[in-house]
Amino acid sequence: MTRLPRRALLAGAALPLFVIRTRPAQAAEFSFKLANNSPVTHPQSVRQQEAADRIRQASGGRVDMQLFPNNQLGSDTDMLSQLRSGALDFFTLSGLILATLVPPASINGIGFAFKDYDTVWKAMDGRLGAYVRGEIDKRGLVAMEKMWDNGFRQITSSTRPIKTPNDLKGFKIRVPVSPLWTSMFQALGASPVSINFAEVYSALQTKIAEGEENPLSLIQIAKLYEVQKYCSMTSHMWDGFWMLANKRSFNGLPPDLQALVAAELNRSAVQEREDIAKLNGSVADDLRSKGLEFVEVDKPAFRDALKQAGFYADWKKKYGDEPWSILESEVGSLS
Numbered sequence: 001m002t003r004l005p006r007r008a009l010l011a012g013a014a015l016p017l018f019v020i021r022t023r024p025a026q027a028a029e030f031s032f033k034l035a036n037n038s039p040v041t042h043p044q045s046v047r048q049q050e051a052a053d054r055i056r057q058a059s060g061g062r063v064d065m066q067l068f069p070n071n072q073l074g075s076d077t078d079m080l081s082q083l084r085s086g087a088l089d090f091f092t093l094s095g096l097i098l099a100t101l102v103p104p105a106s107i108n109g110i111g112f113a114f115k116d117y118d119t120v121w122k123a124m125d126g127r128l129g130a131y132v133r134g135e136i137d138k139r140g141l142v143a144m145e146k147m148w149d150n151g152f153r154q155i156t157s158s159t160r161p162i163k164t165p166n167d168l169k170g171f172k173i174r175v176p177v178s179p180l181w182t183s184m185f186q187a188l189g190a191s192p193v194s195i196n197f198a199e200v201y202s203a204l205q206t207k208i209a210e211g212e213e214n215p216l217s218l219i220q221i222a223k224l225y226e227v228q229k230y231c232s233m234t235s236h237m238w239d240g241f242w243m244l245a246n247k248r249s250f251n252g253l254p255p256d257l258q259a260l261v262a263a264e265l266n267r268s269a270v271q272e273r274e275d276i277a278k279l280n281g282s283v284a285d286d287l288r289s290k291g292l293e294f295v296e297v298d299k300p301a302f303r304d305a306l307k308q309a310g311f312y313a314d315w316k317k318k319y320g321d322e323p324w325s326i327l328e329s330e331v332g333s334l335s
């Protein structure tokens with residue numbers, strides 16, 4: 001954050017013109033950087049820009065939030081370090097990747113935990129989300145209340161269609177940098193390779209990975225269909241982004257501006273959820289028309305394979321009883 005004291009702004013009025021020019025009257029008192037890993041046309045980027053515009057306007061120019069979408073500031077891993085050091089003030093990150101710093105934050109990604117969006121939002125806007133936000137806070141970051149939707153994830157492939165867990169045996173699949181992702185695809189018998197999203201398109205193009213998994217909206221917007229042939233509708237997990245803030249940056253705002261920033265970011269998050277829900281209605285047809293071949297799968301077979309491999313028992317132990325029982329109270333028994 002770059003902070004210009006109000007005093008300096010007020011004093012500006014009494015300074016000679018050439019000095020005023022170097023410090024325009026509209027210079028913001030609080031200048032923030034906000035970053036994400038999503039293409040500029042993804043609803044996440046669009047709605048974040050709108051939030052930044054509303055915040056600038058409603059604060060009378062006191063808060064200036066500049067958006068850096070599409071990995072402009074580096075990979076997710078880089079941006080998380082920048083957020084922690086204060087080089088970056090706000091950042092949306094998948095809970096599963098955040099788990100490299102805040103282990104319980106991956107819990108929403110447990111395989112086949114959520115059956116639909118109603119269950120997701122009830123849990124993440126409710127007790128499960130509150131629990132994870134508390135853990136984020138303990139590790140020195142602030143999480144806004146409303147999560148942003150990434151979506152239910154589907155498996156794509158350039159080599160062979162994945163229909164059954166058996167088809168995943170030895171399959172070189174890119175996964176984001178996160179222990180839960182690696183563990184889950186290892187449990188399914190695949191050979192996961194951890195790669196940040198910034199490098200996914202080229203990793204698929206050069207066949208460093210045969211496949212990957214992402215929500216349909218992102219497969220479309222990031223044009224992954226150009227380098228993938230099949231899409232298996234596994235919906236194997238739900239993934240969302242936490243809007244995170246550096247604590248010093250956020251706490252450096254007076255309470256009224258904290259409330260304004262949080263309210264506008266949360267408002268945009270809810271709108272982004274609606275955008276993705278709308279996209280979900282048409283995206284499969286669009287991807288089909290672009291040549292992606294859809295594959296129906298036997299979802300319970302994938303879930304059974306995870307169970308047989310001890311995935312649920314293993315992760316229950318890793319998270320501990322409290323978060324696991326909150327998750328189960330939202331989604332039903334997982335073991």
Ligand code: X2X
Nearest residue numbers: 037094150176196197214
């Ligand atoms: O890295 C991914 O695959 C992405 C874009 O879905 C996430 O941010 C987890």
